[in-house]
Amino acid sequence: MIRPQKNRFRKLRALDGRWEFRKDPMDLGLRKGWGKGFKKDRFLPVPASWNEQAQDLWDYLGPGWYQTTFRPFSSPRGSRTFLRFGSVHYHATVWLNGLRLGSHEGGHLPFQFEVTDIPRKGMDRLVVRVEGLLRPDRVPPGNVPFHPKDAFNNQFNPPASFDFFPYCGIQREVVLYSTPKESVRDLTVSTRSDGPTGLVHVQVAAPEGSEFRMKLSGHGRPLQVEGPSPETVFRVPQAKLWAPGSPSLYGLTVERMKNGRPVDRVDLPVGIRTFEVHGEKLLLNGKPISLKGFGRHEDSPRLGRGLTDRERQKDFRNMLAVGANSYRTSHYPYSEKDLDLADRLGFLVIDETPAVGLFFRKEGLKKRLALCRQMTRDMIERDKNHPSVVMWSLANEPHSHRPAALPFFKDLASLARTLDPTRPVTLVSYLGTKEASFSFLDTVCVNRYFGWYSEPGDLAKALPRLSKDLDSMGRRFKKPVLVTEFGADAIPGSHADPPALFSEEYQAALIDGYLRIMARKPFVAGAHVWNLNDFRTAQATHRPNGMNYKGVFGRDRKPKKAVRVLKRAWKGDR
Ligand code: GCB
Secondary structure, eight states, X not given: OOOOOOSSSOOEEEOOEEEEEEEOTTOOHHHHTGGGOOOOSEEEXXXXXXXXXXXXXXXXXXXXXXXXXXXXXXXXXXXXXXXXXXXXESEEEEEETTEEEEEEEOSSSOEEEEOTTOOOOSSEEEXXXXXXXXXXXXXXXXXXXXOTTSSSOSOSBSOBSSSSOOOOEEOSOEEEEEEOSSOOOEEEEEEEEETTEEEEEEEEEOOTTOEEEEEEESSSSOEEEEXXXXXXXXXETTOOOEETTEEOOEEEEEEEEETTEEEEEEEEEEOOOOXXXXXXXXXXXXXXXXXXXXXXXXXBTTTBTOOOHHHHHHHHHHHHHTTOOEEEOTTSOOOHHHHHHHHHHTOEEEEEOSOBXXXXXXXXXXXXXXXXXXXXXXXXXXXXXXXXXXEEEEEESOOTTXXXXXXXXXXXXXXXXXXXXXXXXXXXESOGGGOGGGGTSSSEEEEOOBTTTBSTTOHHHHHHHHHHHXXXXXXXXXXXXXXXXOOOOBOTTOOOSSOOTBSHHHHHHHHHHHHHHHHTOTTEEEEEEEOSBOEEOOBBTTBGGGEEOOOSBOTTOOBOTHHHHHXXXXXXXX
């Protein structure tokens, strides 16, 4: 699926703004035919999570109905029109002018309907029913019946199997767009280098016999090819490679041609880089690189997951200011706008599916696997052309001590590798050496909380344990080890001397201690602090104010003491 874009051949209109909304706690809307239209009880912004908008929506997970009307979208004659949702959490059913277009399960990834032939009459009316209830057969799961063998059972209200708020609503942009009938359907770009020459491999999806013109420009003379082949390799002499600190981008233009004239055009920024696993090292453009950065969340006090561009930019500025070069899209794929910034500003991204807190009891397992397959596929299709994306993460902290986990992840890993043979594939585990899937995955990603959930408040005991634990993983797997989470809650403005749990001083000391130990282990190829910012989660006794305070910046993006530690370690600041 090519991302919607606007040019001579493609039209685009965003439907974002103020939409009508109605809460439907008795689930009456479907029976009463609200798909044809309904009476609102308020207005809500789109995109945004509804939970941050009103007190009665605070913990409400649905159903909720959205409605908007707009003047008809006129597209050039003979073109096709699509209605695309960037992300609706969690289950969406969509009607246009009273006609049910279909439904979609799973938040965080786009879906679309073709609406070329939908009858129009005056203003168009779009209705979306959204529902985000927590259920064991969903991904991520929730309301999982208690079982003593599984970790993290029912600690939260609402009963999520994960530690962040299960925000609901239309959380990313909704657009109408058109493509010419004879279009460029898809584009897959991968890059390599041959000495100083960069190789850009472009593969276009279009019916056989189509003709193309492709151009690669930027940093030197533009390169152009023309002809019937949907596949091309551009050889870029003295290529400017893409990397953190020097994120050079080229511009690729692909035109579909007919009788010597273009009938469609697609533009894509291209970063020329290689990324690979070599023994215990990660190599970027052939040189070892250590990932420094964060696990994050899309979370803001006004819009929930529907961050504004400004809020997003602020997060990137903060990451740059501490000298970070990477992040993980914990625990779901982020907005495409996030990856645009990562491409432009030079961040290496571990792109993660929404499979957080998976459990492997029989109930609902088949459906969870089918959903994970769909989500892995949709994520790779959406994000495969971003130079910033260097690794796929299939899951976060699955309860993989049960035997059913191994075939589950073998299946997903082989799917990911078939769809994208160019990027390493991993998952993030709390099990360490006991995570069986690390035997066939490309890197070892672990979350570590010595000094917090174990040895609380006691760094003198915690840090030697960390050191031993890392060594055992290095010995066992002989692959790059990334500590994808470590940290401590610090309530902003809370101080203690000597450092104690929940103080900014303790968080700073723990992060400092971890970084020093990891720096001594050559097989540790990455350190991601948990988390960039404080974020909202479900209520729990270990989550004061329904907040996770492990951010090194507050939810208001103001720095805590740990920021100084990171600047010293990652930027050499004194
Ligand atoms: C983890 C989870 C993350 C939590 C974090 C914590 O291991 O992956 O989602 O928020 O721990 O703070 O407990």
